[in-house]
Amino acid sequence: MSCCGSSPGYDDLDQVSRLVSARLAAFLRTLRDAGFRVGLAEGQDAATLMSSGYAGRPGLLRAAFKHLFSARKSDWDKFDGLFDAFWLGKRVRSRSRTIGSAPGASNPSLKSLQDAAAEQGGSQSITDQLPSSDDAPEGRSGDGRMEGASPAENIAEVDFRMLSDPDQVAEAHEAAAQLARAMRTRLTRRDLARRRGYRLDLRRTIHRNISHGGVPISLVKRQRKDKPLRLIVLLDASGSMSMYTSVFLRFIHGVLDQFREAEAFLFHTRLAYVSDAMKEKNAARALDRLSIMAQGAGGGTKIGESLQTFNRWHARRVIHSRSCVMIVSDGYETGDAALLGREMAVLSRRCRRIVWLNPMMAWEGYTPEARGIRAALPHVDLYAPANSLQSLRALEPYLMKL
Amino acid sequence: MKGRDEIAQALAASGYIADADLATAISLMQLLRRPLLLEGEAGVGKTEVAKALAKVHATELIRLQCYEGLDQSSALYEWNYQRQLLAIQAHRGVDSIEDQVFSEKYLLERPLLAAIRRPKAPVLLIDEIDRADDEFEAFLLELLSDFQVSIPELGTIPAVTIPHVVLTSNGTRELSDALRRRCLYHYVDYPDVDRETRIILARVNGASPSLSLQIARMVEGIRKEELRKVPGVAETLDWAAALVGLDIRDLNDAPESVHETLICLLKTHEDRARVTPEVTQRLLGKVA
Numbered sequence: 001m002s003c004c005g006s007s008p009g010y011d012d013l014d015q016v017s018r019l020v021s022a023r024l025a026a027f028l029r030t031l032r033d034a035g036f037r038v039g040l041a042e043g044q045d046a047a048t049l050m051s052s053g054y055a056g057r058p059g060l061l062r063a064a065f066k067h068l069f070s071a072r073k074s075d076w077d078k079f080d081g082l083f084d085a086f087w088l089g090k091r092v093r094s095r096s097r098t099i100g101s102a103p104g105a106s107n108p109s110l111k112s113l114q115d116a117a118a119e120q121g122g123s124q125s126i127t128d129q130l131p132s133s134d135d136a137p138e139g140r141s142g143d144g145r146m147e148g149a150s151p152a153e154n155i156a157e158v159d160f161r162m163l164s165d166p167d168q169v170a171e172a173h174e175a176a177a178q179l180a181r182a183m184r185t186r187l188t189r190r191d192l193a194r195r196r197g198y199r200l201d202l203r204r205t206i207h208r209n210i211s212h213g214g215v216p217i218s219l220v221k222r223q224r225k226d227k228p229l230r231l232i233v234l235l236d237a238s239g240s241m242s243m244y245t246s247v248f249l250r251f252i253h254g255v256l257d258q259f260r261e262a263e264a265f266l267f268h269t270r271l272a273y274v275s276d277a278m279k280e281k282n283a284a285r286a287l288d289r290l291s292i293m294a295q296g297a298g299g300g301t302k303i304g305e306s307l308q309t310f311n312r313w314h315a316r317r318v319i320h321s322r323s324c325v326m327i328v329s330d331g332y333e334t335g336d337a338a339l340l341g342r343e344m345a346v347l348s349r350r351c352r353r354i355v356w357l358n359p360m361m362a363w364e365g366y367t368p369e370a371r372g373i374r375a376a377l378p379h380v381d382l383y384a385p386a387n388s389l390q391s392l393r394a395l396e397p398y399l400m401k402l
Numbered sequence: 403m404k405g406r407d408e409i410a411q412a413l414a415a416s417g418y419i420a421d422a423d424l425a426t427a428i429s430l431m432q433l434l435r436r437p438l439l440l441e442g443e444a445g446v447g448k449t450e451v452a453k454a455l456a457k458v459h460a461t462e463l464i465r466l467q468c469y470e471g472l473d474q475s476s477a478l479y480e481w482n483y484q485r486q487l488l489a490i491q492a493h494r495g496v497d498s499i500e501d502q503v504f505s506e507k508y509l510l511e512r513p514l515l516a517a518i519r520r521p522k523a524p525v526l527l528i529d530e531i532d533r534a535d536d537e538f539e540a541f542l543l544e545l546l547s548d549f550q551v552s553i554p555e556l557g558t559i560p561a562v563t564i565p566h567v568v569l570t571s572n573g574t575r576e577l578s579d580a581l582r583r584r585c586l587y588h589y590v591d592y593p594d595v596d597r598e599t600r601i602i603l604a605r606v607n608g609a610s611p612s613l614s615l616q617i618a619r620m621v622e623g624i625r626k627e628e629l630r631k632v633p634g635v636a637e638t639l640d641w642a643a644a645l646v647g648l649d650i651r652d653l654n655d656a657p658e659s660v661h662e663t664l665i666c667l668l669k670t671h672e673d674r675a676r677v678t679p680e681v682t683q684r685l686l687g688k689v690a
Contacts, residue, residue: 037579045434052433060406063426068434071582073441073573076589178576215491217484285628 020050027086034082036069058087173250175389180254229322230261232351234310236329238268238301244359244387248328249290251392253278263318266290267306273314303333303372304340311346323351328386330360333372341375348379355395357386405429409458418447418454419593419600427588428455437546437567439531439582442590445634448570451590452527455566462524464565466513468534474541478551480510504555514542518549518561526565531581532572543581593635595622601635606642616653617642619689620660624667627677633667641666657686 024046031038045068054061062083070076204220212218233252237245252264256278266272280286319325325347333340348354356376362385377383382398385391410425420428431438440448456463466477486503493499511519517526531539545551549561569585571577593601598618602609609617621638633641644663650656661682668674 037583039583042583045436048434049430060426063423064430066423067427067430067438067586067588070587070589071579072587073589076587215487217487219483280630 017051020055021047024050030082030086031069034078036075037071038069042068062087173247176247176251176392177254177257180251180257229324230263230318230320231255232318232323232325233262233264234271234306234325234327234329235264235266236268236301236303236327237266238332240301240330240332241328241359244328246287248386249287253286263314265306265310265314267301267303269302269305271306271309271314301329301332301372302335303329303331303376304335304337304343307340307343307347311343311350315347315350319351321352324353324355325351326355326357327376328357328359329372330358331356331370331373331376333370333375337371337375340372341378344376344379348381353381354379355382355384355398356380357384357391357395359385359387361385362387362391412458413454414604416454416457417604418450419597419604420451420454421593421597424451424588424590427586428458430586431566434586435564437569437585439569439571439577439585439587440590441571441573441587443592443632443634444572445632445636446590446592447635448590449527449529450635452525452529452568452570455568456525459523459525459566461522461566462520463527464513464517464520464524465527465529467529468531468538470533470535472534472538474538476512477538478512478514478545479553480512481555482508482510506556509553509556514545515551515559517565518551518563519559520563520565523563524565526567528567528569530572531569532577536578539578539581543578543584546584592625592632595619598622598635598638602638602642605639606646608646609642610651613645613651613653614642616689617645620653620685621667623685623688624664624677627681629668629673629676631669631673633669637667637669653689654686657683660686 024043028038028043028046046065049055049061049064049068054064062080065083066076066079070079199222201220201222205216205218208218208220209216233255235245235248235252252274256262256264256275263273263275264278266274274290277289278286280289344354358373361383382395384395386395406422406425406429409428410420410422413420413425413428427438430436440451442448452465453463481504486508489503489508490499493502496502513526517524528542531542534542546567549564551559553559592598595615595618598621599611599614602614602617603611606614617638621633621641625632641663644666645653645660648656648659648663650659653660657679661679664677664682665674668677
């Protein structure tokens, strides 16, 4: 131990680096609790920065850490608040979830960290405040990656009806849009896997190479012309579905945004084509436009008539052999159930699959007794609940098999 | 290695007006040897960063434009099989011909292979990575980790130099966590009035400081309107060049011309209809 504050000895320096490492580890935990994906490599790079002269300049360190730890815009937007709260003791102004620093522990600033390093007594009190490095919360792997505990999963099982907190609703919307993106991405990969390995078009190759004396110098390839999967979503926007409409609208917005080929319709007492309204890049504005369109006449749900309109005026244009029609409805038909049955039969002959998602299905004690559902079910390939993000996710493997 | 201020000055000298954050990101690229992922709306100047970076390092810019269906043969290497067939025909009966036709001479370099074989580290711009598919992203991740390429007929080709890698994304598809974590992240936002003024001054000949400031304020106002396609920096520069070309020195002197030239900024019919002469007048009132 050195007794001279002006020129710290080896032990003091060691104490400082241990202190800095402990603070850094606590900060990484704070970031993970706030949903950042921080692994070992990032931790090592952060330590490199701390020892490269960044530690003494909070402004520069914050900018550097921001680039290092952010991976997406949402991280980018909340980083400054988290950094200031942890290192500079400022209050977080954002509405982000509670961060995981020890409650009641006042965060020492960088300056006080340096002061503490200069005086042995202070360092002790700071280290006392730090959570020890081996008390990592459950669900973390050794490299600091969160094991499946992404923010989206916190609300995966909650019924959309139960979401009342605006933050949670926003989270559900975001998760629905992400899910739509993920579905599209995997389908594309599957398409590619099928297309791999082109074949030579020998007839055209020989024709083209006559001028070379028949030597096949210029090869003509026969490309598989795969039709991409087309998803057509028909969303019931009647009063009985009102609790679910907004999340599904967001899901559809994501689907239309991500699928190369997708179409969307709303129906209540009549059918409305909404793909164009959904082409708005700004999701909030698209949802506003759709919410207006989704306001039914309050006269119940005429699924049969809406399907009849679809089959007569739209099906020829939007359906091809690799189309999946997804109907999102509770099946409460206030019109003619027999008509619904007939129109479902027509539709099932036209497309490859019909998926019917019914949010009520997950309700306790629900049985499909509504006349509409009973008439439609014989023509449905997959009948599944869709009241939570988890149930939406469960559809993905099925869609991949199309 | 250059410091942050040095980089900011060098970028400015090359015509790119960067904020302090971006200069920090570029200095970290060198310190930590990580690629830089730039995200942001179309037209905010993401691709320009890579071009400016190439000027700063006085090195070559190699660009790989991504698209759906991009594969290794377009991005990495391809055998020149027409030449191979001709060589086989010309050397019929020569035993060693098979070894000869699978040699460097018959290899077509694509951007990724070119980027690791330059004697001086180039800037490798992987543009719109979100347009490529997952499979390509996974392959790219491997390349960015190892910086070597395996070609079955030639063996493993290690990197001669490690390129400065810049990836851009418009967010049309969610990128994998693995790729995001491999990179430093920087969100490129629309510039504020001060920075946009300096961009106009640097890039548009004949634009006075007062006119540049007015244009930047006007564009800021237009971006706050409910538009389908928000104008980017390139559109601002087009508009500034148009106004300078029309010899306009003060926007308030020629409100009609200002409104007519807004076609440089507004690229859809709805947006054009939304910004009426009255809206232009209202916005002009704020920039005086």
